[in-house]
Amino acid sequence: MIGQSLAGKRIFLTGGTGFVGTAFAERVLHNLPDTELVLLVRPGRRATAEDRMRREILNNNCFDTLKEELGKEGFQKQIASRISAVAGDVSKDGLGLDDEGFRILGNCDVAVHSAATVSFDAPLDSAIEVNLLGPSRVAETYRKALKAADHQGKMVSVSTAYVAGSRKGKAFEVSLKDSPLYPDLPWRQEVDAARRMKLDIDSQSRSPEKLKQFREEAQSSYGAAGVALLAQETEKKRVDWVRKQMVKLGQARAQSLGWADAYAYSKALGEIALEENKGDLAVSVVRPSIIESALQLPYPGWIRGFRMAEPIIVSFARGLLGEFPGVPEGTVDVVPVDLVVSAMLAACAIEPSDTMKFYHVASGSVNPLKYGQLVDLVTSFFGENPVLDSKGQPIALPSWKFPGRGRVQGQLKRATKLLSIAESVSTRLPIRSKQLEAAGGLTEKREIAERALGYVELYGAYVETEAIYQVDNLMQLRGLLDEGDLEHFDFDPKQIEWESFVYNVHLPSVVEHSRIKTTYTKKTGPTKRERTLASLLAPSQSLVAFDLENTLIAANVVDSFSYLATSHLDRGDATALALGLLAEAPKLLALDRRDRTDFLRYFYRRYKGADRAQLEQYSWDLFDEYLLKKAFPKGIQRVREHRRAGHKTVLITGALDFIVAPFSPLFDKIVSCEMVVDEDGRLTGEVLKAPPIGENRAAILLECAEEFGIDPSDTIAYADSTSDLPMLEAAGQAVCVNGEARLLQIAKRRGWHSENWEKARGGYPLHLPIGVKR
């Protein structure tokens, strides 16, 4: 029935880049050979709609089976003749279509609207624009387009079963207006209120107090990273804050009206609005419950994106989530994505009717999966295939006790808070590398705990929902299918065998998707680290910039000064001077944190009156007896490996030129601090040019690249501190060495390569930087 009905037809699809949309597109291409597809795709900043379609939809592994069947050429041929993209955006009036797009839409026989903001924690404004207004916009635009083209059409809109709200008992496949529990709500008022609140929150975020707060936050996570980066980060914090406020507002509003979250709330109002705006267009609404990986098509276990239940399952398997709210007898209404797609296609194929039709695609009423059963399956799966920790040991599973939601939230909140305190303390301590591996772990743990908390807050409501979604209409629709349809388009929820689906299809797919390691595999081929390293060291036209202090040597400008200054003193006086500097350390450290340039200028004044020639003479002793002993041999090796690979190397340091001179054979160029020398050959205590610090370093990196005729994208930067962020950001590739806590966190987020380099072992401890008296 479906095949014949849709033969020679053209389907217009929104939300093709989404989970359901991708599966829908694949099924049409795969199983409906005489049907064409037009996708509405929002063009990216640099990518056209067509590019995005190819990259984000057709490249998905959803199409692997089809590609295998057709071969590369066959597949391309199918694509060329049967699928096209038009540029547009469902959050814009008229779908943002141009005239040609509008004309194409008018010639489509069915419009399938599956675009939605699906995340449970969507901000109110975007939920309203996309979920509430989206369906109406599609209907109105489609109606106008059909009229202009003098063409017949119908619409299938994807909603959610959860529009029924947090209720107990049966939920029927009827319009919400006919549902007794639906709060009679004027949806336009909700739209206006949401838009107004967005403006209010945005204004609030721009108040001086708020801006100060964002700036302080940015400072605490970036340190002395320079003005431009701080500004960027501050603005990011502001936008984030606005978003978070809008999420909170959305949740509050939804819950005040009896929905679990802004998603269900906006989807529900979207249905009402669609009903009002559809005019004479025949519309069917498909309401799936929680959509999970595919039962059969395109292949068992196919899934796109990190879906709703996965983070929770993964957190559990990693031993992070000790408990999750829910009652063992409760029903988890889950439905495989291919069933949803089949139901949508059946809805496309049937005769249009004047009244809006509703179909629940849900399992709860006919083939329920009990929460207790799911937990047992998950537990036994990860008991047999335990997740391995970084050392390759299996992680022990917590046993789930089905507590109430409040208790779990309380636990997680406490854990999150403790972890974030631990993390913020670690960023304030002057610790590096080894100790920081622990701190790096903190960030990860905190993020996971935060995420889990988010899911428990959001998802808990769904697990606790005791509504049972009736599927009478759906089963009636299934009655219309013929023998042929049943092979590829059966959407009967009764066909799911939960145990085998969860155990053999879904969980393996979750494991694969979340890239957690569950079985010990002996290393074959290079690890990610090795690959990154190989790419860093590949022979090429590259420029590699190194910071010096704590990147190549565990020493700093204060040490060097102390060493040189004590070189002509007796042991006792030398110790006193070095200790004096140590006592000053907290003050110097604070100054350094605030502004490194100021710090250097302030500190270098101490060299006033020093004989430059003599300092040059002493600098070899400093190098041999102090700096080399404090150097990281692996760092020096790395510089030389880069040189062997034909790269140009540059040292960019705030240290003084005569101090770093002995390092010169390692580098093609050294950019360091120079001091003014008076006519007697003595230093005046003033720095000649702005020290190569902070943003200055980014500029220097790019200047050097230009000087050596190297493309900025072929630059690599090694550094250890947030004050080097501008340089790390400017470089094509960044490597964080012995990073301080804040930098490590940033590096982790950006996916930068990081290194832990140590001093050579065995030397006697050099506690005080004291020179050898001559």
Add this chain to the structure above:
Amino acid sequence: MSPRPGFVLEVDRSTPPTLFWHGEGFRLEKLPVGSRVIYPPEPLAGIKDPRSAIREALDNPTGDSEPLSALLKPNMRVAVCFDDVSLPLPQMQAPDVRQLIIEEVLERLAQAGVEDIRLIAALALHRRMTDSELEHALGKRVYEAAKSAEILTQHDAEDKENLLFIGKTDRGEEVELNKYAATSDLIIYVNINLVSMDGGHKSVATGLASYRSLRHHHNVKTMVHSKSFMDRDNSELHSSNWRMGKLIKDSGIKIYQIETTLNTNTFPSQFAFLQKREWEWGLKDRASFLAVSESLKFTPPWAARKIFQNVKSPYGLTGVHAGEVEAVHRKTLENVYKQQQVDVTGQTDILTIGLPFIGPYNVNSIMNPILVHCLGLGYFFNMYKGAPLVRKGGVVILSHPNRPEFDPTFHPSYIDFFDQVLPESTDPLVIEKKFEERFATDPWYIHLYRHGHAYHGVHPFYMWYWGAHALDHLGGVIILGGDPKTTRRLGYQSASTMADALEIASSIVGRDPSVTHLHSPPLLMANVH
């Protein structure tokens, strides 16, 4: 009582545990009954008046040479070259014998009106000596005078301007030497012959040469065919140096060689127990052994190292000869053997050796794992004449902590050798072929060698080759009490107790193996029949 000769003890039930060096510490090991322990001869008496002995040697040259004074003319140029800090071990209590000789030599030069003089430390590819090391070797007076007159230099094998290509030997070996020395009217070479490998033509042909020249004998093939390199007449290393020496002589370079030998009075009184046979330890020896070993237990390695590196040995001079290189060296070898040689009958399945805290290349520094290899399989294994102490396919057990510790100032290329070369291969031939040139010509190492105090980039390779003959000969090497990971990196097995080590060894050499321990300190040379 005249000093007793060395002898071989057979361990029985009543034999007390045997003392093993273990880096900056000791182990007392009970060896299996029937094991042999080779004890060195006791230190010979030192010459009472070294200064007059030196004067006499200078005036009564050995071999075909005139007395020193007769060789000197007012307008000539003289290079006074001397052995570097790698000798003796440990450093000698002041005055160093080099100081005594050089003072006397400078006196003669002054008397003869020679003004164009330069002192050259014959480093070869070793690190430059520090100011305090130079001062110790030359004495304060000579050091300060030479320094202020700017005539104190150290050989720089990478100073292309100051190298002179002399020619090739009949085997095609290139000879390139310190140009200043080679173009002087006379080279006076001041040597210390601690072991039989030192001295002779090796002094100038190696000490003043460049990589271009050294690679002809400092290579795997030569080292495998030096059986042993402590036995001049059976050492390919020496044959090559002697060919070079002949070429040097034939090219007209005049050398006046002064060689000295020291007795084995190595440790000052607080370590007297180190020089005694264990069953002869008195109450005082036991007490000081206990005091030393107990306090070492609580001393971090770096501090223990500092304590031991500060030990200065009360060596006595046993001989000084001056004149023509080969003749002088023959006399020297006689003296060395007289002090160190012990007759041993038959080889052993397992040879045990305790490695001390010091070798030629870690004076005032760290004995890193590559130097552990060199000291054990290079120096100690080769302390034989006739046949190796251990049979072909036998096992050597070395006792040393073998920690992955390095001195980044003195041994930068060693760190990279350990990190980058050894993980790829421990086979000397593979290493030589694949990596040597890169390290030898690396500008960074050359920079650190010339201007800092680093061993040349190629030096760790030589250290590895030094063990090539042993690796070729042995069935296995076990490091007792060594860091397991580091030991594996060297290609050896590690054992935490002697019993385990012997167990592992017997899986290689068979059950009921014969065990021989090479007792040190002090040094000994086994004459194996």
